Amino acid sequence: MTRLAAILLLTATALPVRGDDWSRVWPDPIGDAVFRRTDAGNDGLLPPGDPIDLVTVEVNSWSSPTPTTDPYSGSPVSNGHLLRLRLEFDGLVSPPGPLGVGQAGGNYDPFLFGPRPVYGFIEFDVDKDKDSGGELWSVAQGRFLASVARFGTTPAGSISERVAVWRNHINSNFNSGPQFERSGAEFAFTLCGCWVPTIISQSGVANDTFEVGETWILRGRFFERAISFSSLSAFWGGSDFGLFDPLVDVRWRHDALLDRTIVELVFPLTMQGAALLAGQPVQEADNSLLNHTSMQEALVDLADNATFATGNLRTLWHEWENQNPFDFLAPGEWRVTALIGTAYTGPEADARYVWTDIGFGLTPGDVNGDGLAGSGDRTQVDAFISQYDGGTWDCDGIVDGRVTLCDFANNFCLYDFNYDGVIDACDASTLGHGADLNHDGMLNFFDVAAFLQDFSAQSTSADWNSDGMLNFFDVSAYLQVFSAGCP
DSSP states (O other): OOHHHHHHHHTTTOOOOOOSOOEEEEEOOTTOOOOBOOSTTSOOOOOSSSOOOEEEEEEEEEEOSOTTTOTTSOEEOTTOSEEEEEEEEESOOBOOOOBSSGGGTTOBOTTSSOSSBOEEEEEEETTOOTTSOOOOHHHHTTSHHHHGGGGTOOOSSGGGGGSOOBGGGOOSOTTSSSOTTOOOOOEEEEEOSSSOOEEEEEOTTOSSSOOTTOEEEEEEOOEEEOGGGGGGOOOBSSSSTTOOOOOEEEEEEEETTTTEEEEEEEEESSHHHHHHHHTSOOOOOOSBSSSOOOHHHHHHHHHHHGGGOOHHHHHHHGGGTTOOGGGGOOGGGSEEEEEEEEEEEEEETTEEEEEEEEESSOOTTOOSSSSOOSHHHHHHHHHHHHHHTTSTTOTTOOOSSOEEOTTTTTSOBTTOTTOSSEESHHHHHHTTOOSOTTOSSOOSHHHHHHHHHHHHTTOGGGOTTOSSOOSHHHHHHHHHHHHTTOO
């Protein structure tokens, strides 16, 4: 019997995981979503409506009284055998249609299921170790650390050193800094548009368009282990040999009363959890994704094969060598990041996604990773302008107190807070808070009204000086930026 099978059989009725944090909600501010195009020229056609706004991501160790018929009904528990992932978006959000890549072939139809398709990646660092997990260049260039700078911020802590500050940092040399490939993530919930989901059931008029108040069940490869782990894995039955990306069912539900879209996945943490969902006896673990599978199985495979990793893969794998996978199945202890977006109305030759939101705990204008936006960040912006103004990377080639980005927005920069393709005094003064609050490209009374509404509602988005309080100084800070004409 293999070590994999032995461990799984011995632990079929219990989950020996250290820690007591089995559930966690990751909130994201409502109203912070903005369009961040990725095409050269920053002029690709956007879908109608507001940018897609992520509200929360919730992860639970889960128990359901009806696992075979309705696994989404249940409650968080300690030592559960199931993972429940719950995403919540503001407004009606459509499932993603194909973007003409991967298994989708050349079929570009993002609006296959509705007018507001959502794309993106929720990544899970299950061991909370930034030095284990991540992706190689071909995949990592479309994930969180390679894209978060488009929003004028970095995550707090030492991981900020791995953020791609501007497009020049995204290259195929794994060993060059910053190492945005090394995110620490072992798993991801993916809305990539690289395959066409299958509709298993749908309520309402059943016209294959996701509409107000409807509930759907979609089947697809929504949950995957990091693709970088595939080369040393013997898993089969996925989209390619070595990949851990089983077909899973995801519930897509619109709450008409709250006008929120809820996306839910229930996936086995253990082989017993897989048996519960299937309504069958516990199966012995193997390398097939066509029968019972679980995160436990994926992590044991990872720990077993880490010793064989070499080169760049060794950098991503080595911390998993000799680890006990059962120490990492408490979802509330995971580190989670989110990168959310939508698609262009028509295919762009040099871009796939339009990003709209990121998470979590990020401060606009924080470029030094200390969790605050202040004088230290302003100093970095000024230093960047001083260093590059009129140089090779300044597209206008003129020393004029500003750095113009060529081929914007394919070529982005962390210090371009208002995402207009120019790093200048407006970016230094706003520190990530542009005055165009309704994002219509103009500064007028409606923006002032939007600020006053946030201020009256005691919203954290009105804390313009980032001191944790709402008072006259925030009003003054906003009016100063508005008066300067900084969008």
